[in-house]
Amino acid sequence: MQTNLADFIKDTPEGREADAILRKCVHCGFCTATCPTYQLLGDELDGPRGRIYLMKQVLEGKEATAKTQLHLDRCLTCRNCETTCPSGVQYGRLVDIGRKIVDDQVPRPLSQRIVRDTLKETLPRKSLFAPAMKLGQMVRPLLPQALKNKVPARQDAGAWPTTEHARKMLLLDGCVQPSMAPNINTATARVFDALGVQLIIAPKAGCCGAIRYHLNDHDGGMDDARRNIDAWWPHVEAGAEAIVMNASGCGVMVKDYGHLLAHDAAYAEKAKRIAELTKDVSEILPDFEEDLLKKLHGKIARRVAWHPPCTLQHGQQIRGKVEGVLRAAGVDVQLCADSHLCCGSAGTYSVLQPELSYQLRDNKLASLQATNPDMIVSANIGCLTHLQSGTQTPVKHWIELVDSALMSATG
Template identity: 85%
Template sequence: MQTNLADFIKNTPEGEEADSILRKCVHCGFCTATCPTYQLLGDELDGPRGRIYLMKQVLEGKKATFKTMTHLDRCLTCRNCESTCPSGVQYGRLVDIGRKIVEQQVERPLSQRLMRTALKETLPRKWLFKPAMAAGQMVRPLLPQVLKNKVPAKQDAGVWPRTQHARKMLLLEGCVQPSMSPNINSATARVLDALGVQLVVAPKAGCCGAIRYHMNDQDGGLNDMRNNVDAWWPYVESGVEAIVMNASGCGVTVKEYGHLLAHDPKYAQKAQRISELTKDVSEILPAFEAELAQKLQGKIKERVAYHPPCTLQHGQQIRGKVEGVLRAAGVDVQLCADSHLCCGSAGTYSVLQPELSYQLRDNKLANLQATKPDVIVSANIGCQTHLQSGTDTPVTHWIELVDRALSKAA
């Protein structure tokens, strides 16, 4: 694709990156076949190719409109199009650049501004989100369904192992996960403890930065990232083997720290090292597959349906590892039809675009239920909560399934 960037962005790092991405696009349209919003709406401008065309216009100097903003807002940033694209178009990076510019040119309605401000200022701050979630859980039976969907029942975190091991890895607790589903973190720690690895948490680490960054507060998101680099660096220097992620939405962001902070001379080198050390827990456990298979054989009898989050299969390009670990342990794990498509959670998308989000959820659940599962597992807290809001079938993190089986084997 030929481009002619406007002066306001020409010769800037963002302009050079956008230009490089745009030039890779050949308008083949393969991406539209796997775009969830295009499938629902049938509008070219609600598919990757159409959105790329809109962003190209803005980058070349055409003023953005509210219509432009609306089509970009409807994008889930699931990055399915990246998995499909034969030309390697990095759509996720382009849409971050495009959204930031459109946000600067178009004023949002007051209601949208208030909602987005509330989300980006509350969710990343555990000291605000934790009491809010606790209050919601206390009155959960009285809440309207739309709020009840976002407030899971209170969960016991379980015991965090205290055994000291020579092998140590860091864990990012996350900003909402400790309040919404605290057992995910402790289950991860217990599983790795059983395999001779100690999980450590850096007290000063916080939000991965994704919430603010993807809501066009990119400066705020980058500051969250810098905070984590500072919090983790002493542990990196002391020799931790990896930074473990059990929320794939956080993992895909931390793996991009090196790229996102590449132009910050103080943080660029450290951020790159952080990204190199970052591993989803599904990348850690295959090294212990034989040991896990021996411990777990016959312990998980449920029929399991696995929903791979977009941030894992498209963002991090990790496929087959969760299923591999579970199947090696003798688990009957199924992938549903159209398992590559988004469930509609997509971070704050389910709050900001509820109609599309719930359509996608219901489509996903229909496919998952067709496998006749006893339990549905996923690898991201957002997907897990979103899916559970539409079904009575238990939805849990796959690491919790492994943890429960290990406790039976002990």
């Protein structure tokens, strides 16, 4: 694709990156075949190729409009198109750049600004989100369905292991997960404890930065990244082997720290090292597979439907690892039809684009339920909450399944 970027962007780091991405696109349209919003709406401008044209026009100096903004807002940033693209177009990075420029040019209505500002100022702050979620859970039966969908029933976190181990890894506590599903972190810690690894939570680490960054507050998102790097760095210097992610949405963001902070002289090298150390749980546990299977004393008699989050299979390009761990433990793991498609959660998307989000959720649940599972398992808090809001079948993080099996085996 030939480009002629406008003066306001062409000599900036973002402009040079956008230009390189645009030049890779060959207009083939393979991306439209796997784009969830294109499949629902059938509009070229609601598919990756059409959105690339819109962003190209803005980057070349054409004034953005509210219509441009709408089509970019409808994008889930699922990055399914990246997996499909034969030319390696890094659409996710391009849309982050394009959305920010469009938002700078097109003032949003007051109602949109209030919702978006509330999300980016409340969700990343545990001091605000935790009491709000606790209150919501207390009055959950009285909430309207739209709010109830976002407030999971209160969950017991269980005990955090206290054994000291020579092997140590960091665990990102996260911002919303400790309040919405606290057992995920404690289950992860218990599984690693059983395998002789101590997980450490750095107290000053918090939101990975994805919420603010993907709501076009790039400075705020990168400030979150810097805070986490500062919190983790002493543990890295002390020999922490990895930074463990059990929320794939956080994992894809932290793995991008090196890229996002590449031009920050004070943080570039540290950010690169943090990104290298960051691993999804499913990337680590295969190394312990033999020990894990011995401790499980046989098979887990469960039939589960596995929903791979987009941030895992497309963002991090991790496929097959969760299924491998579970199947080795004897779990009957089923992948549903169109398992590559997004469930509609997509961070804050289910709040900002509820109609499309719930269509995608219902389509995904129909496919998952068709496998006749005892349980649905996934790997991201947003997916878990979103899917559970539409079904009575239990929806859990896959690490909780491993944890419960280990506790049964040792109990």
